[in-house]
Amino acid sequence: MDKLRHMGIISSGFLGRRRTDDPRLPPGQYLTEGFPVLSAGPTPRIAKDDWAFTITTEKGDVHRWSWDEFMALPQEDVSTDIHCVTSWSKLGTSWRGVALDTLFKDVDTSFEYTMAHSYGGYTTNVPLADLLNGKAWVAHSFDGKDLEPEHGGPARLLVPHLYFWKSAKWVNGLQMLPQDQPGFWEQNGYNMYGDPWKEQRYW
Amino acid sequence: MSNVWRAADVVDTRMETPTARTIRLRIPGLHGHLAGQHVDIRLTAPDGYQAVRSYSIASGGGRGALEPHELPDDELELTVEELADGEVSPYLVRGLQNGDQLEVRGPVGGWFVWRPGDTTPVQLIAGGSGVVPLMSMARAHAAAASTAPFRMLYSVRAPFSRYYTDELATLATDAAPLEVDYIYTRQAPPDSDAKPGRLTAEGLMQRVLPASDSPTFFICGSTPFVEAVSGWLVDAGHDPARVRTERYGGVGGTP
Numbered sequence: 001m002d003k004l005r006h007m008g009i010i011s012s013g014f015l016g017r018r019r020t021d022d023p024r025l026p027p028g029q030y031l032t033e034g035f036p037v038l039s040a041g042p043t044p045r046i047a048k049d050d051w052a053f054t055i056t057t058e059k060g061d062v063h064r065w066s067w068d069e070f071m072a073l074p075q076e077d078v079s080t081d082i083h084c085v086t087s088w089s090k091l092g093t094s095w096r097g098v099a100l101d102t103l104f105k106d107v108d109t110s111f112e113y114t115m116a117h118s119y120g121g122y123t124t125n126v127p128l129a130d131l132l133n134g135k136a137w138v139a140h141s142f143d144g145k146d147l148e149p150e151h152g153g154p155a156r157l158l159v160p161h162l163y164f165w166k167s168a169k170w171v172n173g174l175q176m177l178p179q180d181q182p183g184f185w186e187q188n189g190y191n192m193y194g195d196p197w198k199e200q201r202y203w
Numbered sequence: 204m205s206n207v208w209r210a211a212d213v214v215d216t217r218m219e220t221p222t223a224r225t226i227r228l229r230i231p232g233l234h235g236h237l238a239g240q241h242v243d244i245r246l247t248a249p250d251g252y253q254a255v256r257s258y259s260i261a262s263g264g265g266r267g268a269l270e271p272h273e274l275p276d277d278e279l280e281l282t283v284e285e286l287a288d289g290e291v292s293p294y295l296v297r298g299l300q301n302g303d304q305l306e307v308r309g310p311v312g313g314w315f316v317w318r319p320g321d322t323t324p325v326q327l328i329a330g331g332s333g334v335v336p337l338m339s340m341a342r343a344h345a346a347a348a349s350t351a352p353f354r355m356l357y358s359v360r361a362p363f364s365r366y367y368t369d370e371l372a373t374l375a376t377d378a379a380p381l382e383v384d385y386i387y388t389r390q391a392p393p394d395s396d397a398k399p400g401r402l403t404a405e406g407l408m409q410r411v412l413p414a415s416d417s418p419t420f421f422i423c424g425s426t427p428f429v430e431a432v433s434g435w436l437v438d439a440g441h442d443p444a445r446v447r448t449e450r451y452g453g454v455g456g457t458p
Contacts, residue, residue, distance in 0.1 A: 008208065008245060008247040008253065008306050009210055009247060009304045009305060009306055010247050010248070010249055011246045011247060011248065011294065011298075011299075011303065011305060012249055013294060013298040013299075014246045014247070014248050014254075014291075014294045014298065015248050015252075016246070016248045016252045016253075016254050016290055017290045028245075028253075028255050030254060030255075030290070036426070036450070036451075037426045037430075037450055038450065039448060039450075040314055040315070040447060040448060041433065041443055041444070041446050041447060041448055042433035042434060042436070042437045042443045042446050042448065043430060043433070043434065044443070086257050087243070087255050087256065087257065120443060121444065150426065150430055184314075185314075187313065188312065188313035188314040189205060189311045189312050189313045189314075199206070201205075201206065202205035202206050202308075202309070202311050203205050203206070
């Protein structure tokens with residue numbers, strides 16, 4: 001229905017080649033077999049020995065995991081579709097990591113929003129409800145291998161039901177927030193929430 | 204406004220190289236754009252099938268490649284590189300004609316942009332068609348007669364793969380001078396002593412503003428190019444916070 005409503009201008013010479021009516025593909029997305037890279041600056045190189053992940057609450061409590069502590073937590077294998085705001089989607093990607101449910105198990109907070117922080121200074125905002133109940137992970141492996149630095153290794157956030165810029169590369173922490181605040185791309189033209197099924201791409 | 208699709212008229216086009224084409228679009232309701240931003244282009248086939256891709260804007264500061272060079276506020280130019288396995292780019296480079304319409308969303312982007320009020324020295328580094336958003340910045344720099352030092356390093360396969368050759372030579376003598384260095388990866392010009400070859404860390408450092416100038420870097424190209432160049436700059440002591448990157452297939456890419 002959406003397609004008919006937004007029929008647009010016909011380009012009679014344009015045929016298009018990749019006709020995928022795959023129901024797993026959100027509106028305006030096309031399939032890619034590759035794994036394109038999107039980032040705003042140089043790739044930070046973080047040794048696992050120097051890596052840590054923290055969750056910081058309104059009371060100032062800091063829950064901290066070193067790499068070894070993080071890897072000792074229950075691990076989950078995740079197969080999921082991912083959708084980049086630049087219009088590519090990749091189906092059935094394989095990840096391994098720790099569910100945010102596991103990381104939040106002992107976190108006492110009444111705040112409903114988070115800001116994800118990364119090595120290199122990147123930030124992105126995600127409501128807490130979008131991180132819990134099996135919706136999000138801190139992933140350290142892709143396709144059975146350590147996550148490459150250019151794809152966010154040693155570990156990145158994985159929030160596959162939102163556009164992929166929300167899945168912060170090189171993630172190192174979550175700060176609990178009382179209200180939603182824009183992160184890096186959200187201050188630079190991109191949507192606060194980023195639901196691919198509603199095409200929430202830009203401001 | 205960025206989420207709204209608007210009809211755009213193709214006003215004029217020009218081939219920049221055998222595989223790249225500059226397209227001037229008139230977009231009623233557009234009020235200029237920032238140098239370095241991109242737009243999304245949507246094409247609709249006769250059966251309703253649609254495809255969307257992002258393309259960097261080539262014009263900047265109201266200047267473009269096509270005659271007349273001065274652009275009204277509701278026009279902009281893209282330069283699109285044809286990808287052999289592309290779905291959208293072959294049509295834009297080979298099929299689209301003057302007077303055709305297509306749909307445009309944007310302009311978008313507030314990070315990989317240059318603003319005329321910024322006096323910080325700027326080093327632009329382009330790999331292939333990654334020169335497009337950087338040319339937008341160079342044009343905005345010239346249009347504003349900016350005093351900010353500007354330097355461009357442009358890595359291309361061969362002389363015939365260069366975009367905007369004459370204009371870049373002109374900009375180098377403009378009121379807002381731009382220094383341009385080329386690296387030829389496959390074939391150097393006949394009158395050049397330089398051997399073709401890929402950019403190296405050493406070659407890069409010889410052709411960019413020094414760390415003592417605290418330049419802002421804008422790097423655009425393929426992922427391996429951007430990864431290598433940005434890594435070398437950080438290794439050489441440039442502040443990662445001043446290194447801004449964009450890649451094909453990322454925002455503003457040209458798949």
